[in-house]
Amino acid sequence: MSVKFGVLVFPGSNCDHDAYHAIKHVMGNETRFIWHKEHDLGDVDVVVIPGGFSYGDYLRSGAIARFSPVMKSVVDFANKGGLVIGICNGFQILLESGLLPGAMLHNRQLRFTCKFVNLKTENSDTPFTSAIPEGTILRIPVAHGEGNYIADQQTLDRLRDNGQIVFTYCSATGEVDDAFNPNGAALNIAGICNEKRNVLGMMPHPERAVEKELGSSDGQFIFKSILQHMISV
Amino acid sequence: MMMKEPLVTAELAREHGLNDEEYAKIQEYLGRVPTFTELGVYSVMWSEHCSYKNSIAVLKTLPKKGPHLLVEAGEENAGLVDIGDGLACAFKIESHNHPSAVEPYQGAATGVGGIHRDIFTMGARPVASLNSLRFGSLKNPRVRYLFDGVVRGIADYGNSFGVPTVAGDIFFDESYEGNPLVNAMSVGLVKVGETASAIAKGEGNPVIIVGSSTGRDGIHGATFASEDLSEDNESKRPNVQVGDPFTEKLLLEASLEALKTGAVVGMQDMGAAGIACSTSEMSAKGKSGMRIDLDKVPMREEGMSAYELLLSESQERMLVVAEKGREQEIIDIYEKWDLNAIVIGEVTSDDKVVYYRDGEMKASIPADSLVLGGGAPVYIRETRRPGYLDKKHAFDFTSLKPPTDYNETVLNMLESPNVASRRWVFEQYDHMVRTNTVVGPGPSDAAVIRIKDSNRGLAVKTDCNGRYVYLNPRVGGRIAVAEAARNVVCTGAKPVAITNCLNFGNPYKPEVYWVFKEAVGGMGDACLALQTPVTGGNVSLYNENPKGAVFPTPTIGMLGIIEDMDHVTTAAFTGKHEILYVGAPRRGLGGSEYLSHIHGLTEGDAPHLDLDFEVNLQSALLDAIRAGLICSAHDISDGGLAVTLAEMCIFGGIGAGIDLNKLGDDPVEVLFSEAQSGVVVAVTGDDLEKATAHFERAAVPVVHIGRAGGSTLDLGELVSLPVEAMKDRYEGAIPKAMEGR
Numbered sequence: 001m002s003v004k005f006g007v008l009v010f011p012g013s014n015c016d017h018d019a020y021h022a023i024k025h026v027m028g029n030e031t032r033f034i035w036h037k038e039h040d041l042g043d044v045d046v047v048v049i050p051g052g053f054s055y056g057d058y059l060r061s062g063a064i065a066r067f068s069p070v071m072k073s074v075v076d077f078a079n080k081g082g083l084v085i086g087i088c089n090g091f092q093i094l095l096e097s098g099l100l101p102g103a104m105l106h107n108r109q110l111r112f113t114c115k116f117v118n119l120k121t122e123n124s125d126t127p128f129t130s131a132i133p134e135g136t137i138l139r140i141p142v143a144h145g146e147g148n149y150i151a152d153q154q155t156l157d158r159l160r161d162n163g164q165i166v167f168t169y170c171s172a173t174g175e176v177d178d179a180f181n182p183n184g185a186a187l188n189i190a191g192i193c194n195e196k197r198n199v200l201g202m203m204p205h206p207e208r209a210v211e212k213e214l215g216s217s218d219g220q221f222i223f224k225s226i227l228q229h230m231i232s233v
Numbered sequence: 234m235m236m237k238e239p240l241v242t243a244e245l246a247r248e249h250g251l252n253d254e255e256y257a258k259i260q261e262y263l264g265r266v267p268t269f270t271e272l273g274v275y276s277v278m279w280s281e282h283c284s285y286k287n288s289i290a291v292l293k294t295l296p297k298k299g300p301h302l303l304v305e306a307g308e309e310n311a312g313l314v315d316i317g318d319g320l321a322c323a324f325k326i327e328s329h330n331h332p333s334a335v336e337p338y339q340g341a342a343t344g345v346g347g348i349h350r351d352i353f354t355m356g357a358r359p360v361a362s363l364n365s366l367r368f369g370s371l372k373n374p375r376v377r378y379l380f381d382g383v384v385r386g387i388a389d390y391g392n393s394f395g396v397p398t399v400a401g402d403i404f405f406d407e408s409y410e411g412n413p414l415v416n417a418m419s420v421g422l423v424k425v426g427e428t429a430s431a432i433a434k435g436e437g438n439p440v441i442i443v444g445s446s447t448g449r450d451g452i453h454g455a456t457f458a459s460e461d462l463s464e465d466n467e468s469k470r471p472n473v474q475v476g477d478p479f480t481e482k483l484l485l486e487a488s489l490e491a492l493k494t495g496a497v498v499g500m501q502d503m504g505a506a507g508i509a510c511s512t513s514e515m516s517a518k519g520k521s522g523m524r525i526d527l528d529k530v531p532m533r534e535e536g537m538s539a540y541e542l543l544l545s546e547s548q549e550r551m552l553v554v555a556e557k558g559r560e561q562e563i564i565d566i567y568e569k570w571d572l573n574a575i576v577i578g579e580v581t582s583d584d585k586v587v588y589y590r591d592g593e594m595k596a597s598i599p600a601d602s603l604v605l606g607g608g609a610p611v612y613i614r615e616t617r618r619p620g621y622l623d624k625k626h627a628f629d630f631t632s633l634k635p636p637t638d639y640n641e642t643v644l645n646m647l648e649s650p651n652v653a654s655r656r657w658v659f660e661q662y663d664h665m666v667r668t669n670t671v672v673g674p675g676p677s678d679a680a681v682i683r684i685k686d687s688n689r690g691l692a693v694k695t696d697c698n699g700r701y702v703y704l705n706p707r708v709g710g711r712i713a714v715a716e717a718a719r720n721v722v723c724t725g726a727k728p729v730a731i732t733n734c735l736n737f738g739n740p741y742k743p744e745v746y747w748v749f750k751e752a753v754g755g756m757g758d759a760c761l762a763l764q765t766p767v768t769g770g771n772v773s774l775y776n777e778n779p780k781g782a783v784f785p786t787p788t789i790g791m792l793g794i795i796e797d798m799d800h801v802t803t804a805a806f807t808g809k810h811e812i813l814y815v816g817a818p819r820r821g822l823g824g825s826e827y828l829s830h831i832h833g834l835t836e837g838d839a840p841h842l843d844l845d846f847e848v849n850l851q852s853a854l855l856d857a858i859r860a861g862l863i864c865s866a867h868d869i870s871d872g873g874l875a876v877t878l879a880e881m882c883i884f885g886g887i888g889a890g891i892d893l894n895k896l897g898d899d900p901v902e903v904l905f906s907e908a909q910s911g912v913v914v915a916v917t918g919d920d921l922e923k924a925t926a927h928f929e930r931a932a933v934p935v936v937h938i939g940r941a942g943g944s945t946l947d948l949g950e951l952v953s954l955p956v957e958a959m960k961d962r963y964e965g966a967i968p969k970a971m972e973g974r
Binding site for chain 1: 388389390394477478482483486570571659660661662663664665666667670685798
């Protein structure tokens with residue numbers, strides 16, 4: 001079967017073309033853009049909310065995007081079990097929309113940061129991580145000013161106990177420590193999923209890491225996992 | 234209620250920065266005394282910033298022709314170069330120095346925004362951004378504030394706009410105290426034949442203003458840019474505009490979509506002098522006129538006069554001339570992106586730009602009389618060779634004490650703000666968005682951008698050592714071009730064209746003008762020799778502070794083409810390779826970073842450069858890279874051979890053993906001379922003979938100086954340093970300096 005991806009386009013999205021290129025041209029999947037004013041997601045199987053600055057994000061990242069027509073449809077889609085992956089600004093929008101718990105603060109150093117980081121997969125039993133080989137440390141870049149994940153202690157405990165923490169920042173050898181945390185995120189969290197495991201939000205950009213000539217192809221594992229999952233169901 | 238307009242007199246004209254001769258000329262063009270609004274329009278259009286009145290005669294001496302050029306300098310908003318595979322590259326660099334001196338964050342941000350608009354109004358999608366920055370000493374807290382603000386401004390604007398900031402150059406020297414230089418460059422791609430022009434023609438064609446509404450911000454910004462900075466510049470803060478990268482992103486997408494309809498006749502960015510400049514320049518280019526109803530301009534504030542509306546420099550606006558009857562197609566596209574698009578007038582067949590406000594004609598001016606190449610004044614200023622040059626050239630180098638501890642001296646050099654890692658800066662920039670950055674900031678002399686669906690790539694770099702230009706304007710000008718070209722060659726690219734941003738002092742000072750003329754002459758010499766014509770650029774004069782002019786800084790933005798992405802080479806040692814020195818003798822310490830950082834001196838002559846030798850070196854190196862002989866290549870520049878080798882070790886995380894005796898008797902010169910035309914390359918053991926023979930055949934001196942490997946850098950008997958120790962100092966310097974340590 002062929003899996004259909006839909007990449008949302010907010011007026012300030014700027015990783016929409018990168019996600020499209022990675023999923024369609026590099027990974028070879030059917031992919032289309034979905035404009036933020038649309039209400040209908042059509043027949044897509046997977047929704048990708050890409051990085052960028054949705055509506056400028058002068059207020060708070062994703063705070064306005066949650067009210068967009070397309071996000072109402074995405075919430076319905078997710079509630080029915082559809083797969084949604086939010087990357088960077090997409091993660092921020094998922095938090096604002098209530099599809100994932102918690103919020104983002106400005107990076108603790110109060111500066112934008114763009115660099116490669118190492119990620120440990122904390123839960124391989126999700127539709128987004130099942131194809132990542134056991135023990136592989138993913139090398140994927142971050143590029144954000146507000147990636148400092150925060151939630152109350154109860155929520156953090158629940159995330160941990162439920163296996164909803166999917167990725168954490170770590171060293172090249174997999175050591176999870178504050179020294180490898182690029183933004184101050186609680187528990188070194190780089191990505192979380194919802195209880196049902198069908199919605200993933202992550203700050204690092206897997207779509208920037210699907211071609212060796214750009215420094216890493218580790219991001220492919222995440223898209224391969226999604227495909228594997230879709231084909232199995 | 235509108236303010237009553239002041240009476241126009243010679244006195245008022247002087248207050249507007251127009252001298253008596255210019256005021257007389259205006260009356261001649263109009264055949265009468267100008268209205269207050271007209272005086273305002275002339276004052277900005279004839280400012281240095283818009284008219285280039287004191288520089289254009291000199292600029293015309295630069296070589297502008299080349300086999301790759303599709304659009305020559307001055308014809309459009311930016312130059313256009315054919316890069317093969319049916320694609321063209323539009324690129325340009327521009328200054329935003331004075332705004333950044335008083336409001337570093339917005340000054341730098343709007344500089345980035347302005348230059349991108351120049352590129353996408355030509356129909357090209359910006360694919361890379363670069364910045365050339367100059368500041369005073371980081372020991373000064375005010376300088377740290379400026380540096381921090383400028384970097385944040387560039388980052389926030391570029392990151393949101395979604396174009397990667399991939400390269401640039403930063404230099405610190407006390408001469409830039411109080412007058413930092415912020416030069417922003419944009420590089421865009423467009424299919425050949427799909428470019429847009431900044432022209433207004435066709436009687437009755439509607440004139441549309443698109444983008445942000447117009448406020449009182451930035452009125453007389455162009456005039457402000459054309460004065461010396463003084464102590465009371467704080468009061469000029471309202472002259473600085475405020476940037477909105479989100480609106481610019483909308484403007485980019487909508488404009489490229491609008492151009493696809495074929496209903497656009499012409500399009501121009503509104504930068505300096507806003508509506509006045511865009512309407513008059515587009516009209517003059519099309520030998521037509523415009524009738525503009527200013528009442529229709531979307532306004533941010535109430536009660537704006539014609540004068541204010543014409544001169545406002547509110548950001549993120551453009552002027553579009555559409556084909557009559559098809560304007561709705563254009564308006565619909567801008568509205569889809571939630572942007573204003575309002576018809577404010579039409580093209581006329583006479584040659585006048587006419588502006589109405591409240592039903593009253595406020596100005597009626599022959600368009601051509603306002604613009605560069607038309608009626609704007611052209612001056613050739615008096616020149617005088619500055620007296621300091623002879624004194625500097627006579628400096629006695631034998632008086633210098635050699636280092637007592639070479640290890641510490643090399644570490645100290647790696648900590649110089651002019652040498653140290655720029656990571657603190659470039660990690661604040663999104664340098665990866667659009668997924669084309671194959672070689673980003675860091676371990677390379679230039680950035681490399683791939684072109685999707687093509688095996689070709691672009692190498693880009695900005696460069697200029699103002700200290701060299703100060704010590705010898707002619708040679709310094711040549712070096713600026715030669716070094717930028719060498720940087721691009723080291724990545725595996727052929728240099729094809731340059732854009733330039735000429736940052737100098739007050740042109741009315743004969744010494745400044747002599748330096749300006751000589752430096753431009755030097756650039757021209759090098760452009761001819763290297764066959765890299767000038768495609769355009771920008772001039773920024775009056776870069777002075779109360780202590781005098783900044784180092785003369787003709788910043789070069791170099792474009793190189795990589796024919797095959799397999800050729801891409803970086804500066805990092807990548808294995809236990811043989812190390813060759815290729816190029817001219819390592820002699821002379823004039824103008825070196827060593828002299829400045831270790832001895833606190835700016836003395837001597839600029840480093841030696843023989844252009845014929847340089848051309849030969851670059852072509853031999855590019856051939857060797859294309860033949861697959863070279864594993865890594867790094868140009869020798871600020872800090873000399875010692876810094877070049879240290880960087881290659883740090884980038885690769887691998888040491889090297891070097892025999893210094895093979896390069897000369899004086900270790901200080903061998904290690905720290907910034908003599909031009911020198912490159913360090915690494916080759917495999919198997920290719921050693923072949924590579925050596927290649928350079929010998931090309932008559933380029935080549936010396937096998939050592940081998941990469943291990944974890945220390947050993948330079949003869951003098952230096953033995955662990956790579957990790959060098960890396961700590963190299964990476965730690967700027968963060969430490971920013972903490973005031």
